[in-house]
Amino acid sequence: MEKAHAEILPGKPDGDEVTDDILSIRIVGPTKRALQMIDLPGLIEYHHEGPRIVSKIDSMVNKYMAMPQSIILAIVAADNDLNNAKILNWCDKHDSNRERTLPIITKPDRLRRDEIYTLIRIVQGRDDKFNKFNWHVLLNRATEETVEHVSAEERNRYECEFFRAEPWSELDPSSYGVEQLKHKLRGKYFAAAKRELPAMKLNIDRLLLQEKYSSLSEDLKDDDLKRIFKLAIDRLKFTAVEHAGGDRKYETSQFPDDSPIKLRSRIREQDERFCEELTNEDPSWMSPLDSYVQLSSQGILPTQPLVSKPSESMSSGHSDRNDRISAVGEKLDKTRGTELSRHYNPQTIAELFWNMSNRWEAIAKQYVENVYTCCKMYFNTVIKLQFARTEGSIRGADGTEVDGFPNVASVARKYMFNYIIPKLKQARQNANLELWQLEQDRRDHTKNHDKRFIVSQKDHRNSTQFRSRMEMKRSQLLMGKTTVADNHTIDMENLAEQMEPSSLLDYRNKKGEEFLHDAEAHYQIVRDTYIMNVLTQVQERHFLRNIVKLIPDDLCLTEIQELIKEDDEAGRKKLELRQERLNLEEARNILEIWSED
Known part of the structure; x- marks a missing residue:
């Protein structure tokens, strides 16, 4: 990340800048799902250089939230007033039926005891102002855990112990923790995929009609x-x-x-x-x-x-x-x-x-x-x-x-x-x-x-x-x-x-x-x-x-x-196109099966 920062923002070691450049880290594997995680800059209300940075961040976040195929992880710190969280207003704007939004409250360990009960009421849906959201709570890693390279298993175990203690034990186990968040994300992911199935199938059909695929033919007799x-x-x-x-x-x-x-x-x-x-x-x-x-x-x-x-x-x-x-x-x-x-x-x-x-x-x-x-x-x-x-x-x-x-x-x-x-x-x-x-x-x-x-x-x-x-x-x-x-x-x-x-x-x-x-x-x-x-x-x-x-x-x-x-290069390109066409056809067949389900 530091190397990428030096390439994108040379001469700005403090990171006090925002650009439209995207650092893409691709993880490929036989069990990896086709999912893109986009980590956007945090929303701010003030910047010492003026409103330009604030406006640029707001514009960038709104652009990605408006994409119909995106899942919105709206993260709000527990010690912030939810009434002032403009990210929630944008969720209303871009996803009014809450199909794509998963609001997450972090840093619950920073709250006083009376504030904890208020937050529990919100997460349980008993606060009329915020009950339209399906909330989820996560415990952030402590600074020393990051420095000491605490394993994910240890971190999850500590999180479970935290929420099982009073008064957090009043929460439904499905509303907190990393493991439960994975289940919710999986549900959102497949729900979004199902919504996109018709459009995805039409897009694949359109791609298959491209001349580079339609002109491909099997070897002639x-x-x-x-x-x-x-x-x-x-x-x-x-x-x-x-x-x-x-x-x-x-x-x-x-x-x-x-x-x-x-x-x-x-x-x-x-x-x-x-x-x-x-x-x-x-x-x-x-x-x-x-x-x-x-x-x-x-x-x-x-x-x-x-x-x-x-x-x-x-x-x-x-x-x-x-x-x-x-x-x-x-x-x-x-x-x-x-x-x-x-x-x-x-x-x-x-x-x-x-x-x-x-x-x-x-x-x-x-x-x-x-x-x-x-x-x-x-x-x-x-x-x-x-x-x-x-x-x-x-x-x-x-x-x-x-x-x-x-x-x-x-x-x-x-x-x-x-x-x-x-x-x-x-x-x-x-x-x-x-x-x-x-x-x-x-x-x-x-x-x-x-x-x-x-x-x-x-x-x-x-x-x-x-x-x-x-x-x-x-x-x-x-x-x-x-x-x-x-x-x-x-x-x-x-x-x-x-x-x-x-x-x-x-x-x-x-x-x-x-x-x-x-x-x-x-x-x-x-x-x-x-x-x-x-x-x-x-x-x-x-x-x-x-x-x-x-x-x-x-x-x-x-x-x-x-x-x-064909010469070697043309033959290689033809094989690649045939494989691409085969992949698209297989994807279309899978989408048809999913649509029937």
Whole structure:
């Protein structure tokens, strides 16, 4: 007790303090009853530090007295005036029918002879002011008995001798002494227990309904285990196909809109992010082809960035189209082979395209990784749902057969790690191999039979001719070679001379512009095809379209048994829960027997 006092109230050796801390001393044994003894501070009327301590003690005592399952031992010293004992008023307040109260008078050896007779009348119930209580008298140990460690037997013998002497011998033997107090307490204890039986039984029933107990099951038979696994896999496959297709069911609606279980929505987000990133990767300066312009203006596709980033193989200093054309012209000069003069290798267009599209594979690989992550998060969520008992089974609508695993979290984790993850990794590897096929196609000879390419070439020639005409007209006006009457005409001979490159450099740049335009037009058309190929041949083919192939269903009995096998800690916890459940069931059975009695 002294050690506990030092821990709870350090620095206060005199014990002149009250706290809410409880010192609990537990005594366990085969013959010990489930009884808690709570020794509360004695009631006081005054404290030198003020009313705080007094109020705190009063509040603490009232709290425990108000508990309906408590037995109140109201102790009053014999030399105190019972009329001033506020504990008796609280007994009236909290236990008006006296079912839980046992008032005890102590220190009877301190009374004068006339006071003894008054106390005897009270204990015998002959005093109208106090006859509603069933009093009991105890003789306290003397101080020397405590110091000299007098045994309990000696103490009881001395107490019996005290009450057998005059005038205490007038009391009924059942109203004094420790041994008789034990009998009274036993009666109160069992009476209180009987009153609490219905509530205790309801509480035990409520505890047994807790998930940690209700989910416990006995070891499954082999046939039941295989049946449960097949049902769980069938549910998982059916649900996965629905979620991959974007179908919605009630259970899906119970999850947030951004939940991984809404698989098609999460993949759609990755699709759009991939398309946008690849579209914004466009390094060309040319306007998008008509089909793209129309879709962008309608808000269907992202608008092209105002400034595109050239590929790393082109100089970062090319800030306008003329610089870009000049750079392509230099490339034409530096890559000449056996062509005749003023002819250039058409393979240069392919090289320009390859430089522009160099990052496609890296962007697509990241897209595949994102799709893999979405699928992984999806299965992490959905397996737990489909491997658990269905609501119909829990409600008994499907009979008494269990259709899910009791330790669903552990089973789902093992199935995910041992079977789903390897399948997902294989799908990711196959998807990346499919990307490699597309990458090889990108690196191959340039092929383009899209009519947009021909139309784009024609539009480019018309635009070039139109610019030449406008430049010729401005030149004529500046030189005063036209009048107001003929200012809408152009000298065709001069125009032809102007359109003909005056030098090899001009001719080279003209060809450079044509090559650059064709490479950019080819880039835009092939990019759109590449996007569709990645979405269908890579993502859909290897992940969502055949999602059931990612769910292994051919596990043998041994593998299924390994799934439900618990680790040592989980097994120990399960045994503890089973023992707890057994104890509760036994307690409920005993309470039912007592209730019948």
